[in-house]
Amino acid sequence: MSEQQSPELLKLVSQQTKLNEKSIKQVIDLLNEGNTVPFIARYRKELTGGLDEVQIKSIEDQWNYVKNVSERKEEVIRLIDEQGKLTDELRKEIEAATQLQKVEDLYRPYKQKRRTRATVAKEKGLEPLALQVWKQEEINVTQEAKTYFSEEHELESVDQVLGGVNDILAEWISDDPQYREQIRKQTFQKGTIASTDKNAEQDEKAIFEMYYDYQEPVGKIVSHRILALNRGEKEDVIKVSIQPPEESIVAFLEKKVILPSTKGQLRSLLTEAIQDSYKRLIQPSIEREIRNSLSESAEEQAIEVFSSNLRSLLLQPPLKGKVVLGIDPAYRTGCKLAAVDETGKVLDIGVMYPTAPRNDVKGAEKLLLSFMDRHPIELMAIGNGTASRETEQFVADMIQKHKLNASYMIVNEAGASVYSASKLARDEFPDFQVEERSAVSIARRVQDPLAELVKIDPKSIGVGQYQHDVSQKK
DSSP states (O other): OOOOSSHHHHHHHHHHTTTOOOHHHHHHHHHHOOHHHHHHHHHHHHHHTTHHHHHHHHHHHHHHHHHHHHHHHHHHHHHHHHHOOOOOHHHHHHHHHHHHHHHHHHGGGGSSSOHHHHHHHHHTTOOOHHHHHHHHHSSHHHHHHHTTTTTTTTSHHHHHHHHHHHHHHHHHHHHHHHHHHHHHHHHHHHHEEEEESSSSSTTTTTTTGGGGGEEEEEOOOHHHHHHHHHHHTTTTSSSEEOOOOOOOOHHHHHHSOOOOOOOOOHHHHHHHHHHHIIIIIIIHHHHHHHHHHHHHHHHHHHHHHHHHHHHHHOOOOOOOOOEEEEEEEEEEOOEEEEOOOOTTTTTEEEEEEESSSTOOOOHHHHHHHHHHSSSSSOEEEESSSTTTTHHHHHHHHHHHTTTTEEEEEEEOOOTHHHHTTTTTHHOOOOTTTTHHHHHHHHHHHHHHHHHTTTTSGGGGSSSSSSTTSSOOOO
């Protein structure tokens, strides 16, 4: 077992995946040897205890996470130690952390920052006064502030001095890991995610209309709405924000920071510092963290939905040995027909107009019957896109009216249009129109779904939620 593959890390993975540590260790060893998840799931069942690919992928993801957390903890401990600020208590807190966010919260006060307002105030020598205010010592704040007047540092009034003190206090409050953890929890549990209209005129099809004035509790919003909000924001149609329970958060900070005995100017200074810290530093940061967390979770769920749907689509049983008539329904451009034999070879193509706007039912009837006369069609496959219901009704009526020795089924046509316009389709059917190629694809995917669907980019098959928006590497 490698140094990183410690019992502590294996235990964490076991807790997250609800799988036994022995199987987890075997999976990690196999992954470290360069084996892929599909290979392990199929050919190493005896080593993993029969884990499937979903469980193995879960182990891989959790292992990478706990390993990253462990490496980050080591790095944070080293960086703080180099500053000479690492205490035994802080080391224990960092070592006990199991979440990356917790590690970053603990490191935040020691992180080398860009030149902030607090940094400038400290450079002007105001940290000792800020410390006195922080400890809530019994001092005359105004008189103490006057002792810090300096032309060199452009401190020529009490307001300027106390403004610098406020900046230091605000940063101290913002950097406290316990405060941030509690505020993050309150915002998630009691906050609201809201969206408003920003450039509705750009939303010509009103795709995001429901989000022009929308609110929902942060803890209850579902993944597809998060992805919809993200897309609307990315397209500059809506503005998205998180509305936190500000009053209860400020009250929490006041209770933590201000002693009950503190009165007067000292209390006012600390109250102002708390409000400034929250509005200027904490709230924007926590909002980014929560939105990133929601987006990551939504992406993972979207990928799971897409994977599950795609798997079901690809593993549909083939319908061998039948002559099939593929029908790609449409209104204005008509329903494209493509008859294929048992091997998928195209026998005939055509177009009928049984639906609006032409409503040429007689012409459509004549064409369909001619197809049935010329070819031993046993099944009609109707795409489930535009005009599908009307086309289905027409086909059902024709079967009943003419006692046709054929049945029909509705076929998921996802990706057929993408395939029909692809180079592969053009090479296969150079003399066909795009719509005719689509009808062929619909017929063939009944005969052998896998053979037909592998011609299409998975993300274009359209069986998921916002699969174009999520990480394509995942």
